[in-house]
Amino acid sequence: MPRQPLVQFQVDYLQILDENGRVDAALEPSLPQATLLQIHRCMTLARLLDRRMHILQQQGRMGTFPSCYGQEAAGLGCVLALRPDDWLVPAYRETSALFYRGLPMKNVLLFWMGLEEGNYWSPQLRVLSIPILIGSQTLHAVGIALACQIRGSDEVTMVFFGDGATSEGDFHEACNLAGVYQAPVVFVCINNQYAISVPRCLQSHSETLAQKAIAYGFPGIVVDGNDVLACYVAAQEAVQRARRGQGPTLIECLTYRLGPHTTADDPRRYRSEQERLQWEAKDPLKRWRIYLEQRGLWSESQQLELERELLAEIDAAVRQAEYDLAHADPLEMFDFVYAELPPDLAAQRREAAEHVAQTDTVSASARR
Ligand SMILES: Cc1ncc(C[n+]2csc(CCOP(=O)(O)OP(=O)(O)O)c2C)c(N)n1
Numbered sequence: 001m002p003r004q005p006l007v008q009f010q011v012d013y014l015q016i017l018d019e020n021g022r023v024d025a026a027l028e029p030s031l032p033q034a035t036l037l038q039i040h041r042c043m044t045l046a047r048l049l050d051r052r053m054h055i056l057q058q059q060g061r062m063g064t065f066p067s068c069y070g071q072e073a074a075g076l077g078c079v080l081a082l083r084p085d086d087w088l089v090p091a092y093r094e095t096s097a098l099f100y101r102g103l104p105m106k107n108v109l110l111f112w113m114g115l116e117e118g119n120y121w122s123p124q125l126r127v128l129s130i131p132i133l134i135g136s137q138t139l140h141a142v143g144i145a146l147a148c149q150i151r152g153s154d155e156v157t158m159v160f161f162g163d164g165a166t167s168e169g170d171f172h173e174a175c176n177l178a179g180v181y182q183a184p185v186v187f188v189c190i191n192n193q194y195a196i197s198v199p200r201c202l203q204s205h206s207e208t209l210a211q212k213a214i215a216y217g218f219p220g221i222v223v224d225g226n227d228v229l230a231c232y233v234a235a236q237e238a239v240q241r242a243r244r245g246q247g248p249t250l251i252e253c254l255t256y257r258l259g260p261h262t263t264a265d266d267p268r269r270y271r272s273e274q275e276r277l278q279w280e281a282k283d284p285l286k287r288w289r290i291y292l293e294q295r296g297l298w299s300e301s302q303q304l305e306l307e308r309e310l311l312a313e314i315d316a317a318v319r320q321a322e323y324d325l326a327h328a329d330p331l332e333m334f335d336f337v338y339a340e341l342p343p344d345l346a347a348q349r350r351e352a353a354e355h356v357a358q359t360d361t362v363s364a365s366a367r368r
Helices: 033-058 072-079 095-100 105-112 136-151 169-180 228-243 273-280 284-294 300-326 330-334 343-367
Strands: 012-014 087-089 157-162 185-191 220-224 249-254
Touching: 012 228, 033 072, 033 095, 033 105, 033 284, 033 300, 072 095, 072 157, 072 185, 072 228, 072 249, 072 284, 087 136, 095 105, 105 300, 136 157, 136 169, 136 185, 169 185, 185 228, 220 228, 228 249, 330 343
Parallel strands: 012 220, 087 157, 157 185, 185 249, 220 249
Antiparallel strands: none
């Protein structure tokens, strides 16, 4: 018996808007003008807020936070393909996509200032809270997708995670379960080339991360993650497949984290400036602006006006978030994990309560 190839697979790569802002007209999707402008607004807001949050963190007014600088296109492009009643399960760098979906800026600020209230937004948005555990949200997403399937609704769930998450057991369990039950879920891997200091080449020996889907019985595709249009087209195909009952898809968005992993990280210790500059040239915002300008939808003066407006919105949101923070009860940090506090945490709570009482007395006497 001769040996024969038994399984062959294909993983496509999709780019529609290249780094110079040139568009492939044959592949260009038709999006309403208002949406094109809204995309620009959300990406610009995410970038400006990222910069402001960095300053707030340096000033000690915010905890450490993960930057989304350079990754503004991928999540947003994919989320464009969702209906308002679909489910969005983000990781922690999908700021622009969260804004597109209607999440208030104050929530993002409060979340990274360490307030539980950061996670309180309208359930009607159908956006899950920001996870810190790597990969865990992939399982939550499959759970939601299976629930929708069992209820007979045609809602789709889209979940985001990084390249590092593809090395976690949770990701593989999620893919396996989703494949077996043909769950209506879209897995979106934001491959920003690094998991903190671990480069993509040490994450997996697979040529692409998208091909991991093949092993679980569903398709995978690689897209230019700095190209909103490519992300949208790939996501739309995946969402439609899921809605038709044809199961999951894995989309790998190739992008780059232009900033540090978090404000506690110094990327110069593990990657070269030359590499960063190569990716800076592929900046998703620059090419989107060229695209809008070429379509006659944008100008320098509109850009200046937009930035002025967004900076004022950011100022107002920061003021509001800091007000909420100043009026928050720090002891609440013990309240939401355990129904009954374990003895070590109960001791910490008592200590914290004493500290808060002392600080209150000191600041009250300082005010007198
Ligand atoms: C289960 C788990 N293990 C380890 C960590 C610590 N950690 C925080 S971020 C990170 C890297 C994640 O990389 P990736 O999934 O590529 O996402 P990125 O931060 O690049 O967006 C790790 C290991 C964690 N938060 N959760």
